[in-house]
Amino acid sequence: MTDALRDEVRAWLAAHWTGPAADEAAARAWLAKVVEARWAVPRWPVEWGGRALPDAEARIIEAEFAALGAPGTGQDRTNLYANTLLAFGTQALKERLLLRMLRGEVPxxxxxxxxxxxxxxxxxxxxxxxxxxxxxxxxxxxxxxxxxxxxxxxxxxxxxxxxxxxxxxxxxxxxxxxxxxxxxxxxxxxxxxxxxxxxxxxxxxxxxxxxxxxxxxxxxxxxxxxxxxxxMGEAARGPRSGVAEGTGEPPLIALAREAGRLGDPVLRQDLARVLAYRALNALNTARAKADLAQGTSSPLMSLGKLAMSRILHEEARLRTAILGPESLFEGPEHPRAEDANFLTLNAYFTSIGGGTDQIQRNIIGERVLGLPREPEVDRDLPFRQVRSQ
Amino acid sequence: MAGIGREEALAFRDQLRRLLAARAGEAELRRVMETPAGYDPTLWRQLAELGLVGLVVEAAHGGTGAGPVALELAMEEVGAALLPGPLLGSGVLAAGLVAALGDEATAARLLPGIADGSRIAAAAITGPAGSWTEAGVAVEAVPDGGGWTLSGTASFVLHGQNADLLLVAARTAEGIAVFEADPRAAGLVVAALPCFDHSLRIAEIRFTGAPARRLGGRPGWAAVEAALDLAQVAMAGEQAGAGRRVLEMTVEYAKTRIQFGRPIGSFQAIKHMAADLLLEAESAISAARHAAEALEGRAVGAGAAVHLAGFACAEAFATIAATAIQMHGGIAFTWDHPAHLYLRRARADVQLLGAPAWHRERYLQALGA
Incomplete structure (x- = not known):
């Protein structure tokens, strides 16, 4: 069964995939083909363009697409709009929008x-x-x-x-x-x-x-x-200029080297501490994935966002410390300062956006550790009576 | 070290957990830690029979033949129970040192006794400065007829006061070599050091022309470093397991302790501390397991993994143990509450095989900086 499915996907991809789309129209055309061939949402019911396949078989399809870098499948996991519509939408709305959404036609x-x-x-x-x-x-x-x-x-x-x-x-x-x-x-x-x-x-x-x-x-x-x-994963953004990337060593080490600060023993301690945050988060993420693959849910998943907040704030702080007074500057003549300052400010994107670190700590405390909820004074009141500004 | 499979390692871990639950509870720990030896010989024999004491010794030399991965998993349980005894010093560091020398005759002579728990070996490596580098060795060896004599001081020797066998790193004209000495021989004095962690035993050994036998095989310091890496990974597992346990205890308490008419764990002041500690605890487990895997696979970059675990696990355990006392409040300020036993172990572990700042520096060097 799984072998037959794998063969079928491979054969289809071999016949249709011609490489990454050159423009948006080509990308849409590809998605339309994927939808028509019922690869877009294999876990979904047949009625809505799916194949009603179990997760393990859908993963086979995803793996075959991924091997070629071909997009479009797995939308039954990743397309949050289409999945929400499928689960709760009216028949009329689903008929009007679902397939168009899978084809990438509905921003x-x-x-x-x-x-x-x-x-x-x-x-x-x-x-x-x-x-x-x-x-x-x-x-x-x-x-x-x-x-x-x-x-x-x-x-x-x-x-x-x-x-x-x-x-x-x-x-x-x-x-x-x-x-x-x-x-x-x-x-x-x-x-x-x-x-x-x-x-x-x-x-x-x-x-x-x-x-x-x-x-x-x-x-x-x-x-x-x-x-x-x-x-959401770990879609944290890197430095805006790309300076100090691509040398093969961690960007913070490269920056310290470039700034002539790599011999400073105090800075070295700070550097090791901050590099460890990112290394440990990568290890936690790998362990969470391994747990999931074995069917065990992992407390690690919910820790990733909190960990990433600390990583981004601390890395930005250290970048600034490495640069010292240079971080006062701004503009294209000062790309290292631009990076440090941008990353310092943009770190809040992660520590506030998608639930602040404080809300995240509540979630970890309550859903992972099982601590009791904070009493909410407005929870059961008619909303009219809830205090506003 | 070939290593045993993951399933086997997990099964062993579960057996160990049951034995420790039955025989190594808090009351037992409190009793044993006030005895001079600091461990229970009956339990030690049981642990040896289970295969824990000889876990990393090859089967050919009477051990279990497991590798760092199984060792680390077992140490998580050992840490959670704060098991006192010479496991780390004898079964890991000393046995690891003999194995790392790679001399078959020495291994065949010394390892079976260590593995079956009948002999307790202690590795005397660093001097009173407590620096786990080649320069930190403070014992000199000079040839004396067909043998050697040792002079100088070794300190922070794990269970040195309980040892039947000493393995001593000493300086020779050709560099560091490893020597075997009898703790009862003339020309050396083993003195127990008073230790802040009552469940730990450390000793200082003063050598004044003690007779010793030079052990062959791999160059001495390389063997010492290999053994220290193994011990570091074992201790990282101990720290990770202990940190997780003390966090569990604290979260349980926060669910049941009522103040202001509600469990204190419902207050964000407490809840947020717990969430932060969970990140520390889980990161320590990841770091310890990763270091064990790197060492078992002799992976490139194993050094970085070991030193990362060296400071990350030590500081995570210390942070968790310290914060746990604050979260408990007054009850944990009492001698009868177990929280301080964890803090004492955590603070000892932070210093035992090199302080975090040293591991951070080595980590950076291993990353090429």
Whole structure:
């Protein structure tokens, strides 16, 4: 069975794969072929373009694609939008969007965080009201990547103000290209603009774009977040300039060498300590993967993000220490300072984004170590009575 | 060292865990640590029968024939129980030194007694400065007729006061060599050193022309370094296992200790400390196991792995043990609470085979910096 499957994938790839796509149109054309041949989502039901295969067989397909560097399969694990839609969407919405999403034709964004609902996301105040057979949305979202190009945003909004905070939220596919949606780029502390604010003013959402039942949005969101976390991995960014990369030794050692500081015994201690953080995290990650491969869940998975925060902050601190007063400078004439300063600021992307280190510690304490939850004074109150600013 | 398979190593670990649970609890530890010998000879024999004492000794010389990976796994259990005794000094460091010399006749003569636990061997390597480098050796050997005599001082000798056999690193005209000496011989005095960790035994040995036998094989310091690497990996396993256990105890306490009407573990002040310690504990386990695998495979870069474990595991255990006392509060300030036993071991281990700063420097050198 597995051999036959492997042969089938190989034969198909041999007949169709011609190498990496040259442009976006070619990439889309490839995805369309993968979807048509039912390789995109092998674990999914046949009805939605899948093969209803068990995980082990789907992995065979992924391995064959990966061996050639061919993209497109495994979306039943990695495509958080499509998986959320499959699990909770209406028949009409699935028919309209699912296959297009798998073909990469539906740019998406996330409309979760609000200026007053960050760590406490369930305290969100964006309002959706049912009016004349559709939903009318008013509120503000923040930290939205790709908002300007997205066709739909996955939106959580409050639909019941008398229910407790977690039970009055609903989950929508919100059309982004309409007059009620205004996107404003948000300038970050690094000076870049990778996120947006999204202002929703009487934005309209068709009835069929509700996922799950009204008031069940928190549960839908948990599914979506689980998919998101599972693919987040270790996507930390390196230095902006690429200086000191590619010499084969760790960039911090190369930088210290270049700066003539490698003989400083105090710095050497610091260097070893900081290099160890990254080395230990790599070992933890490898152990977590081995545990998973053996079917044991691992506490290590949830530690990775916290560990990465420390790595990035500490590496940036050490870069700055190595450079000393040079780190005062800015601009293209000073790439080493640019790197140190950018990495110092961008480290907060990891220690705040996707759940702050403090929220992460709560999660580790409660879900991994089994410590009791902090009592929440607003948990069971009707949301109307919950204190706001 | 050929090593045994993973399944076998896990099965051995489980057997050991059961024996330690039955025979090496806290009450037993407290009793034994106040005796002069500092270990229980009956349990020692049982551990030898199980195969723990001769774990890394080849089967041909009466041992179990396991490698660093199985050793590290076993040491996690030993550490969790804070098992007192000459395992690290005799079964690992001294046995490892004899094996590392690679001289078949010496191995056949000395290893069976060490492996079956009937002889306790102690490796006397560093001087009173406690520096685990070639320069730290403070015993001189001079030829004397057909044999040799030793003069100088060796310190921090694990279970030196219990030893039946001494293996001494000493300086000769051709560099460091390893010598065999009888602890009861004239010309040497073994003095127990008072140790902050009551479950540990260390001694200083003063040589004043003691007779000794030079052991052949591999150059002395290379053999010593190989044995130290093995002992370092074993201790890293001990630290990782002990750190994990003391964290488990602390988390359990945080779930049951009520203040302000709720378990203290529900307070973020405590919960966040626990989360940070879990990262330390798991990183220590990863580092110790990685070092064992590197040593077993004689991998390129094994040096970096060993020294990484050398400081990461030592500091993780010390941090966990110290923070655990703070998290417990007053109860852990009492002698009767076990937390200080872990802190004492952690602080001893930090110094025992080279302090963290030294391992960090060696780690950096191994990375080419």
């Amino acid at each position: 998406m964004c996330l409309l979760y965080s609000e200026p007053n609902a960050g760590s406490d996301l369930a305290g969100l105040r964006c309002r959706a009201e049912r009016r004349d057979g559709q939903w009318v949305v008013n509120g503000q979202k923040v930290w939205t990547s790709y908002a300007a190009v997205a066709e739909y945003g996955m939106l959580v909004a409050r639909t019941d103000w008398d229910a407790p905070k977690h039970r009055g939220i609903s989950f929508f596919f919100c059309p982004m290209r309409q007059p009620g949606v205004e996107v404003r780029p948000l300038r970050q502390i690094t000076g870049e603009s990778r996120f947006n604010e999204v202002f929703l003013t009487d934005a309209l959402i068709p009835e069929e774009n509700l996922l799950g039942q009204p008031g069940q949005g928190w549960a839908v969101l948990q599914t979506a977040l689980a998919y998101e976390r599972s693919v």
